[in-house]
Amino acid sequence: MNLFHELLFDYTLRNVALGCMILGTVSGVLGSFAVLRRQGLLGDALAHAALPGVCFAFILTGLKTPIALLIGAALSGWIGMLSINQILKRSRIDSGAALGTILTVFFGFGVVLLTVIQKSYAGKQAGLDKFLFGQAAGLVAEQVLTMAILSIIALTVVVLLFKEFKVISFDPEFAQSISIPTHVVANMLSALLLISIVVGLNTVGVVLMSAMLVGPAAAARQWTNSLKKMLLIAASIGTISGLTGALISVLGTKIPTGPVIVIVLSLIVLLSVLFGSARGVVWESLRRRKRRFVEGQR
Amino acid sequence: MNAVEIRDLTVAYDENPVLWDVDLDIPMSTLFAIIGPNGAGKSTLIKAALDLIPRAAGTVRILGKPYREVRKKVGYVPQRGSVDWDFPTDALDVVLMGTYGRLGWIRKPGRAEHELAMHCLETVGMADFAHRQISQLSGGQQQRVFLARALAQEAELYFMDEPFAGVDATTERAIIDVLRELRAKGKTVVAVHHDLESAPTYFDRVALLNVRMIATGDFETAFTQENLVKTYGGRIAVLAK
Amino acid sequence: MSVVLGIALVAVATSSACALCGVFLVLRRLAMMADAISHSILPGLVAGYVLAQGPNLLTGFVGAAASGLLTVVLVEALTKSRRVKEDAAIGIVFPALFALGVFLVTKFFDNLHLDADAILFGVIEYSPFDEFKLGSLMLGPKSFWVMLGLFVVNAMFMTTFFKELKVSTFDPELSKALGFSPSLIHYSLMALVAVTTVGAFSAVGAILAVALIIVPAVTASLLTYRLKQMVAISLVIGATCGLVGFWLATLVDVSISGMIATTLGAVFLLVFLFAPNRGVVAQIIRRRRQSARFLAEMLAVHLDSHEGTSDEDEESRIGHLITEMEWAEPQADAAIATSTNLGWIVQTGDRLQLTSEGRRIAQSVRNR
Numbered sequence: 001m002n003l004f005h006e007l008l009f010d011y012t013l014r015n016v017a018l019g020c021m022i023l024g025t026v027s028g029v030l031g032s033f034a035v036l037r038r039q040g041l042l043g044d045a046l047a048h049a050a051l052p053g054v055c056f057a058f059i060l061t062g063l064k065t066p067i068a069l070l071i072g073a074a075l076s077g078w079i080g081m082l083s084i085n086q087i088l089k090r091s092r093i094d095s096g097a098a099l100g101t102i103l104t105v106f107f108g109f110g111v112v113l114l115t116v117i118q119k120s121y122a123g124k125q126a127g128l129d130k131f132l133f134g135q136a137a138g139l140v141a142e143q144v145l146t147m148a149i150l151s152i153i154a155l156t157v158v159v160l161l162f163k164e165f166k167v168i169s170f171d172p173e174f175a176q177s178i179s180i181p182t183h184v185v186a187n188m189l190s191a192l193l194l195i196s197i198v199v200g201l202n203t204v205g206v207v208l209m210s211a212m213l214v215g216p217a218a219a220a221r222q223w224t225n226s227l228k229k230m231l232l233i234a235a236s237i238g239t240i241s242g243l244t245g246a247l248i249s250v251l252g253t254k255i256p257t258g259p260v261i262v263i264v265l266s267l268i269v270l271l272s273v274l275f276g277s278a279r280g281v282v283w284e285s286l287r288r289r290k291r292r293f294v295e296g297q298r
Numbered sequence: 299m300n301a302v303e304i305r306d307l308t309v310a311y312d313e314n315p316v317l318w319d320v321d322l323d324i325p326m327s328t329l330f331a332i333i334g335p336n337g338a339g340k341s342t343l344i345k346a347a348l349d350l351i352p353r354a355a356g357t358v359r360i361l362g363k364p365y366r367e368v369r370k371k372v373g374y375v376p377q378r379g380s381v382d383w384d385f386p387t388d389a390l391d392v393v394l395m396g397t398y399g400r401l402g403w404i405r406k407p408g409r410a411e412h413e414l415a416m417h418c419l420e421t422v423g424m425a426d427f428a429h430r431q432i433s434q435l436s437g438g439q440q441q442r443v444f445l446a447r448a449l450a451q452e453a454e455l456y457f458m459d460e461p462f463a464g465v466d467a468t469t470e471r472a473i474i475d476v477l478r479e480l481r482a483k484g485k486t487v488v489a490v491h492h493d494l495e496s497a498p499t500y501f502d503r504v505a506l507l508n509v510r511m512i513a514t515g516d517f518e519t520a521f522t523q524e525n526l527v528k529t530y531g532g533r534i535a536v537l538a539k
Numbered sequence: 540m541s542v543v544l545g546i547a548l549v550a551v552a553t554s555s556a557c558a559l560c561g562v563f564l565v566l567r568r569l570a571m572m573a574d575a576i577s578h579s580i581l582p583g584l585v586a587g588y589v590l591a592q593g594p595n596l597l598t599g600f601v602g603a604a605a606s607g608l609l610t611v612v613l614v615e616a617l618t619k620s621r622r623v624k625e626d627a628a629i630g631i632v633f634p635a636l637f638a639l640g641v642f643l644v645t646k647f648f649d650n651l652h653l654d655a656d657a658i659l660f661g662v663i664e665y666s667p668f669d670e671f672k673l674g675s676l677m678l679g680p681k682s683f684w685v686m687l688g689l690f691v692v693n694a695m696f697m698t699t700f701f702k703e704l705k706v707s708t709f710d711p712e713l714s715k716a717l718g719f720s721p722s723l724i725h726y727s728l729m730a731l732v733a734v735t736t737v738g739a740f741s742a743v744g745a746i747l748a749v750a751l752i753i754v755p756a757v758t759a760s761l762l763t764y765r766l767k768q769m770v771a772i773s774l775v776i777g778a779t780c781g782l783v784g785f786w787l788a789t790l791v792d793v794s795i796s797g798m799i800a801t802t803l804g805a806v807f808l809l810v811f812l813f814a815p816n817r818g819v820v821a822q823i824i825r826r827r828r829q830s831a832r833f834l835a836e837m838l839a840v841h842l843d844s845h846e847g848t849s850d851e852d853e854e855s856r857i858g859h860l861i862t863e864m865e866w867a868e869p870q871a872d873a874a875i876a877t878s879t880n881l882g883w884i885v886q887t888g889d890r891l892q893l894t895s896e897g898r899r900i901a902q903s904v905r906n907r
Contacts, residue, residue, distance in 0.1 A: 255642055
């Protein structure tokens, strides 16, 4: 009861818990599409590619307008994605190498800008580290509100265009043949993916963002064979890991929130792969053993 | 009016032509086979007709008009191997995708669409599998689901890329029944086909293609030993007994 | 030893050691495994330090290699279960291990300088101050000797098993048939990547280590098809960018590792745009040049296939190129001009006719 009370009325805990839950929901849904379109690592690359944009936005506006940092992050992530697409289109470089190149180069450039900032704005950039490596414990109400608004926008688009997103994820060629502009819809999905990454940056940070996108989707897939249910389950798993992680880290220990969320999430993935009702490995091997037993009896 | 009229179609990937100056007329209400060896450009021909890939030269008229003006009257069955069958969806849901083109943006399929999709599944003998996850279907059953999806497009003209590839005997019979039913309703079917033996019994007319058009017409005139040798080179010896 | 020389040595040794592993990793389409391993060695490194009760190089290496291999095993297990596809498996395994690593750091080394910034960015700037001493002899930065050692280990592995690596990279089935276990080679290569990353990461940070592994090899792959040349070019690009990046960083006083990655990116961009054969510019020029000829060829084939047929008269009209072949007017003009110049066609009124040369060309291009 005490915990419940604190969750509602403790300012810090409420913000952290809400922020992590929002992130879990939106990244669960958009990560599902990314995973189904075999872009499981795109989120990781785009999260890293966001760094130079954040730095430029900081140099231009300072920390007074957090929304500018988000926009900077999204823009530079978008440029990263366009670069990846161009590399894939105009050379024989495989997608992994293209992702790796853009990820490291953009991030490296971001680090250069970061040192520029450290030099010229000594002391004032304290908030910037949080922005990059995520410090859920430092979330304030205003940030949570921004996250909520962005997420609601993203989720509304998913609800409205669910049918289009489904068909281009399953069979892009057929989608194009019925005059769905495949590129436009795919770009919209990527834009929404970027929104969820931007939402995640100041909560779990660059490195762990990949898990927030891939984890809920990979786990949810084991419990259902329907896309709609998969999205709902992924959102729930994301939300639950967010909440659990926030509670464990704020209440129990001094361990940063992001890693706790990811550890919880990874355990859920492991349990789902083993025991998921739709595709759990354990059920299949039990069935196989039973069949072998029955055949042995004959 | 012909169902399909292709004039001077050349398609190239990076300046390497896969189709050279192809002319083709496909009359209405026919079952039409496109036949040729691997790499002959059969799938490319269909994709170019559907505006899925750019053309280096040539015009395509479908029902007398450019594709984008008549796309709602055209159904498409891609190759089965072109999608990830592990996708979280069931047979009925895939068939429902056939109604998406008519529905347009944002609108979701309603009861009428569900009934239509169920009916199409029945037509291909797959009604019992409506709620089966698609990865749990056999290759032939997956092919029938794709066919049902095209039927749900309620088109006048259907393009099918290798509908008989790797399917079981039941599926083959089910598909050919559906094709004949479509013809009886005045629809046109253009299919890429690779089995020379069954082609004359399944289809009305044929085009022999190997990068360029070798011959086209009814089986009597076009499907001759000489044309087959031209299409397949020496490899035909075994097949043409 | 001077600070500048010390850093330069570390930069060159690190980039060379990394570039060597990178070539095979990139050719095996495993570039993102380098990214994954560079993050997931953290728990192993920390566990190694915990066992040695302090930052011990040897236990650190062993732990890191072990968790690098654990990453490979876990990704493979998840992929083989067919429940999760490979990209998603990588995307969940490395953050999980990284998170575990951060957990261990906060648990055991809260006071130690092993924070996330240092892990990701590295502090090559400090490397000259940690010198390798032999008695009273100062032998330069420790990181330099570590990376030189790793470079030698990598080079020895690559030269000894060059043939096996080559076969198992391009044809795993053949490799198996010849008796070189592809998975043994795979795991050895991954262990080397892990160990090299650990060495590189204390000097230049995890992300730059990945940049140094992937980017030179990717860039080299745009410049040559030959494996040995690719190795050589990667080494040159890695080492040059290491030095140039360092020099630029001192010039404007910014992060050295960040600047090296940026330089690598700039070189990649230049090569991507201007590589002699596969560069974007070369492609555009080739396409321009070919497209005039290709238009002429299409015209020749078109005229040839209608020669002697009943519709020849209509098909050879200039206007027909625009209505039926759907060419824009400039395309049609270009095709006619090029063909006329090449002596493939002659024009009478608005009719086009093939010359015997044109006929020969049409038949030969159609059959190629």
